[in-house]
Every structure is written in C-alpha cells, then in structure tokens.
Amino acid sequence: MNILAIESSCDETAAAVVRDGTEILSSLVASQTDKHALYGGVVPEIASRMHIECISALVRDALTQASVQKSDIDAVAVTYAPGLIGALLVGLNFAKAFALGLSIPLIPVHHLRGHIASLYLDGGEPSPAPPFAALIVSGGHSIICHVKDYTTYELLGSTRDDAAGECFDKVARTFGLPYPGGAALSKLSENGDTSRYAFPRGIVRDHPLDMSFSGLKTAAVNQIHNAGQKGEELALADFCASFEQAVTDTLVPRLLTAARKCGCKTVCCAGGVAANARLRRELTKMCKENGLRLHLPSPALCGDNAAMIAAQGFHEYRAGNISPMNLNAYASRGIDVAFIQQH
Numbered sequence: 001m002n003i004l005a006i007e008s009s010c011d012e013t014a015a016a017v018v019r020d021g022t023e024i025l026s027s028l029v030a031s032q033t034d035k036h037a038l039y040g041g042v043v044p045e046i047a048s049r050m051h052i053e054c055i056s057a058l059v060r061d062a063l064t065q066a067s068v069q070k071s072d073i074d075a076v077a078v079t080y081a082p083g084l085i086g087a088l089l090v091g092l093n094f095a096k097a098f099a100l101g102l103s104i105p106l107i108p109v110h111h112l113r114g115h116i117a118s119l120y121l122d123g124g125e126p127s128p129a130p131p132f133a134a135l136i137v138s139g140g141h142s143i144i145c146h147v148k149d150y151t152t153y154e155l156l157g158s159t160r161d162d163a164a165g166e167c168f169d170k171v172a173r174t175f176g177l178p179y180p181g182g183a184a185l186s187k188l189s190e191n192g193d194t195s196r197y198a199f200p201r202g203i204v205r206d207h208p209l210d211m212s213f214s215g216l217k218t219a220a221v222n223q224i225h226n227a228g229q230k231g232e233e234l235a236l237a238d239f240c241a242s243f244e245q246a247v248t249d250t251l252v253p254r255l256l257t258a259a260r261k262c263g264c265k266t267v268c269c270a271g272g273v274a275a276n277a278r279l280r281r282e283l284t285k286m287c288k289e290n291g292l293r294l295h296l297p298s299p300a301l302c303g304d305n306a307a308m309i310a311a312q313g314f315h316e317y318r319a320g321n322i323s324p325m326n327l328n329a330y331a332s333r334g335i336d337v338a339f340i341q342q343h
C-alpha cells in the first residue's frame, strides 16, 4: 500500500511516499526556519503563507522521487492536529483535494502519533512493536505515554509549561544563536562540565510523570543576563552542558518510571529533541542499567517529516480511521483522543 503523506503543523512543509508503513520511497522537507529566524521564533502567518507557496511543488517532487504516478497512491495521510491552525489547514486542504480528485481515502494523523511512528520506519534496526512506553520531546510538546497498540495510547505525563525543545530554543536565543537553536546549543555543550553551573530540575508535586521546564528556562536566561550586566564571561561549553544535563535529568528518570508503571520492557524516545546526543547517551545508559530495550529514531527522522505521518497513517487506515471530507484541523488535541468527526 502506497501512502502519500503531508505534514504542515508548524514551520516545515513535508511530503513523503511510504510503502506499507515502513519503506520510505521519498521524504522531502521544506524548512522555513531561516524565514522565522529573523523574529526569533515561528510567526504563524508567515508559516501558513510559506506552506501555501511550496506544497504543490513539494508533493509533485515527492511523487517523482518515489518513482510513482498519482494512480499508484492508495491513500493520503495528513496531520490534522495539533499545531498552528492556519499551517495545519494548508496541508489538510491540499490532502483533501488530492484524495477527492483520486477517489482515495483521507487518513487523519495526530502529529505526536506520527513522531512515535518514526520508529516503525525502516532504519536498519528492528522497529518496536507496541506495547511500549514512549517519551516524545519536541519544540511544541513534551509528553510520556503508554503506547498500548498502534492506535491506542494512555497519556501518563506531560509538561505543565514549556516544551523541552522550546526551553532549548529560548536559552539558545538568549545566547544569540539563530532559531531554532537546540541543535547549536547541544553542539556547544560537547566536552563541557555538566556540574559547573547549578540549574533547577522542575518537579510537579504529586504528579511524578509531569514535567516543568519554565523554571529551568528562567534560571538559564537570568544567569546569561546577570553575567552580561556584570561584564562576566560565561564558560559557554560548561554552561550549555550543565543546562542540557538538567533537561536530561528531568526526562530520563521519568521514562524509567513510566516503563515500570505500565509494565513495559521496551521504551522509546522520539521528536526533535530525541536527536540530542546527551539525551540519547543517557537513555542508553539508563536502559542498560535497568534491562530495558531502547528504540530511538535515526537523528534524521527525529525532526518533523511526512514519512512518520505516512507510517502512522498506515496503522490508522488498518484501524478503520478514515475521514470524510469535512475533516477539520485542531490546534490542540490529546494523543489519546480517538479520531471522531465533529459536526
């Protein structure tokens, strides 16, 4: 089964063709980050306009690179939630038109379900099969859930304020790094001393699997400003390493707690921040020490892409989650909420 997938929930327009939910025939991502870098973050109106400008050509190129004709596509999967509403609507309406024109099914895909499905794509390693515990950390979301089967989820914890990636990006911006600065900050942290600077580890009382990153973000931003005001030089590598360690210390133990809570021997981590080398190292260590199997997407599949939407689309299709043409987009919607058409 060939699925064409479209992703436009934030600042990346993506199109992919995936066979049988695992084999990537093509996967193209048109990033707009340079347009938003000017403003230090995503400007929703610009995002929508950029999606409109490139979506047709991107889908055409995805078909060409996959060496398929429109008639070879069996269904269209599209991200319908969560995300910037104007941005989502561009991909959604394009997908509707494509599916309607070819009389093929339209499959709604939740963006975070898509991030988890990046693990099902062929990447050389055997992919995980549910049930497993999953940590999804991106620029807009940080959640921990029990993936019970390919389309059934139980939300175990989430951030109460900022997402982990957002925290990376804000601290990076304070250093003057261009948006999104998470990867650049991570690069600076290499060989840094993780104990040189003190940072808080946020906890949410009585909710051990929930997270909070706003205290950490404020502490880091204040230290940078204070040093600037006093004319002091921060040891950049040590500062970034200490900050990154605080994020890692928040995430890693929670995934272990989640695995124990849901009785899973397999754990996964996905989303943009899952590309972080320190997080990958610490997760690997924790899993080894606790006899857990760890699955991580290849770094190239951690960030937003449409191949992951096609992979999840394949499972949604098998579960009968096909949408009529009045499908709407939703700025926020839980990963555990089943697809129900609202009238």
Ligand code: KG4
Pocket: 010, 137, 138, 139, 140, 141, 164, 165, 166, 168, 169, 180, 181, 182, 183, 186, 271, 272, 273, 274, 275, 276, 277, 302, 303, 304
């Ligand atoms: O999943 P994603 O591409 O988009 C969303 O759904 O939000 O995640 C993007 C986020 C950004 O905040 C970016 O700075 C962060 O992932 N990111 C990283 C790294 N690579 C990307 N954060 C830390 N270390 C990295 N290596």
Ligand code: ZN
Pocket: 111, 115, 138, 139, 271, 272, 303, 304
């Ligand atoms: Zn994402």
